[in-house]
């Protein structure tokens with residue numbers, strides 16, 4: 553696991569200042585960083601990306617301040633290395649797509665909708681020499697964006713998840729998932745993913761600690777025949793969820809069906 557020299561998945565402020573001396577102006581007399589300042593948060597996260605993960609990331613001035621540690625921890629919940637993966641919505645940093653390619657050695661395809669974020673994502677991918685195939689969405693999630701017939705071991709996303717526009721923190725495209733709890737984008741994604749997953753393939757969603765949202769997505773996932781695992785993890789002061797949905801293969805579905813039949817009425821569905 554990549555860590556700082558002290559073996560921790562974090563970076564001392566003094567090291568961040570050494571990498572980005574501009575950070576000095578956001579320090580108080582006790583050497584504490586003013587995290588309420590957006591520029592300070594961007595510089596600190598750029599320092600973590602560089603010192604711990606070896607990545608050179610430029611942030612869009614108005615985009616979400618993506619935190620590298622939370623994204624890495626999320627990827628660790630479902631990647632072992634070398635998988636063929638698809639990310640929906642890289643954002644301006646393309647941090648997860650780049651980590652999947654460079655740290656997990658995956659074969660990565662990724663998409664982004666917003667024109668400016670797409671241009672930033674492309675530049676970040678090139679700057680880091682990450683072999684990511686970046687596709688532009690014109691509004692579609694997977695269908696009409698990724699060529700038909702392609703199959704992936706994992707399709708992952710940090711989807712937009714608010715029900716309505718939020719004030720300030722995220723742009724509307726970054727934030728609004730739609731639906732009653734913000735689940736609509738994710739539900740569309742898991743529906744479309746069924747046609748793009750390899751047998752036994754998985755969808756993984758990076759979600760906030762918001763139960764009604766997670767329940768709404770998980771309920772739809774079960775209806776679609778996915779088996780579901782919710783992994784809760786802590787990143788800094790926040791709890792996050794990795795909602796992992798596995799596409800059931802036919803024999804598993806048949807054995808589930810067999811188990812539901814009352815004994816005596818069981819027919820064997822096994823082919824061999």
Ligand SMILES: C[S@@+](CC[C@H](N)C(=O)[O-])C[C@H]1O[C@@H](n2cnc3c(N)ncnc32)[C@H](O)[C@@H]1O
Pocket residue numbers: 616618623640641642643644648663664665666669689691692693709710711712713725726727
């Ligand atoms: C919550 S942000 C996550 C960004 C980034 N992956 C991260 O980890 O911070 C969601 C991203 O999805 C993008 N997006 C929204 N709808 C999309 C679509 N239909 N296809 C591709 N990207 C989309 C937004 O522009 C935004 O960059």
